[in-house]
Amino acid sequence: MKTKITLLEKEMPRQWYNLAADLPSPMLPPLGPDGNPVTPDQLAPVFPMNLIEQEVSQERWIDIPEGVLDLLYRWRPSPMHRARYLEEALGTPARIYYKNESVSPAGSHKPNTAVAQAWYNKEFGIKKITTETGAGQWGSALSFACSLLGLECKVFMVRISFDQKPFRKVMMETWGGQCIPSPSNLTNAGREVLAKHPDTPGSLGIAISEAIEAAVTDERGETRYALGSVLNHVMLHQTIIGLEAKKQLEKVGEKKVDVVIGCAGGGSNFAGLAFPFMTDKINGAQIEIIPVEPASCPTMTRAPFAYDHGDIAKMTPLLPMHSLGHAFVPPPIHAGGLRYHGMSPLVSQSIVEGLATPMAIHQNECYEAAMLFARTEGIIVAPETSHAVAATIRKAKEAKEEGKERVIVFNLSGHGLMDLYGYDKYMRGELTDFALPQEDMDESLAEIRDYPKAEARKTGKW
């Protein structure tokens, strides 16, 4: 009985897959406040040009440099597991597989792009990378990556988190990162806030401002900024997950995958597993590809595809994305990674095309699924990952009802060992499901009714 499917280092993919090259309808560009597309030069102060080139690339395959592979070997190839014990508990004829990204040093898929971004920055001559973090997951991943390359890493951590999450700070510092409580006296943005509110606990908004300023104002030009989700190059780096998964499935003789599932916040872990399967779908394969989101925050399942500003002043760029409008205020949920108002433009476009079919699930069902998974397969998954587990169980039960053998693959994007609060609330019966009423949705969307509408470019093939 084969439970764990591994690859040798020499079997690891040598190229990332860029979905932008194969999308049947071209990507809409992000627009600036003046209505014109954002240019690479506008991003140059915060990203090295080699990453900006990836950001705008239309090449299908992009070589993974040997230097990046050497970094990834520390935990990759990640194992794929056959979830036999979950299958048994469900009594399903489906064969369930999961790609275990929780085995990375930082415990999630985040280091896949952190090490790549750090490497490209170093190649560009950058000596220091800045970023922001809340509880510290992305900050930890980037600190780890920088430590492997001898780069300085400056993480602006929201002050209240800095005070309350000492172990995340320790993780970053163990990897050599400089973890600074934000707001700080190191930047104008931080000093301005401290002058007005000396006792402020900080916020992610302030921390991002500090990280960007620290990169832009480096007189020597040796500092850049890194982002862990949403952007195209981040999606690209994560495709190693799906590319490995395809090889692993082939190893155990699976010739056809029926369902591919990933949770989707900013989109990077979904994209990482799903995009390499999406190319098969574009070329005729029958695959159901499902990004899963919280039912209480239906960015993908109920909102139209529209241009939306990021702020009330309407000064930030108009981006084509699935959006609930400015006025939408999502209700409570405990999946911290699934909080993006906007979705990756590549993921958005794949939904518009019909290549991916989003699903929304309530948090109680997600935790129930995560509990069953922990008690059968043994892994306590991250709250956001529980959405993918719940969707997998739904599809496995469908297969049982229909008496069909199906191959289901999902991305186990991270473990939940540092985020057990939601489990505790679930076990105490304190989690409440809440779906956004249609009237609230309509009211929210009325805000963006008169904005320029994104052209719904699609071929209608799916």
Added chain:
Amino acid sequence: MKITEFDTIAGYCRMLGHKVPFTYCRSMKEGLPCSKILDCWFEILPIEQFVTDHYTPEEQEKFLLPSKPKVATLIELIEKAKRSKS
């Protein structure tokens, strides 16, 4: 009700990923509340009443907005940082 009435009650902040006291939620945006204050507290506190009692409609409009998508804020922050540099 006093503005400090609920300050010591702790709740889970889904943005940061850990528990925070209510005082954080009502003051984290340069003295104004977090945009998600209604969502996070409506099951626990009379939060709509709290907001109505302590913030003007203009202030409410200012803070009752979702967080910006990170990608959409980059250009704006770069320009702001450049201005700060000069």
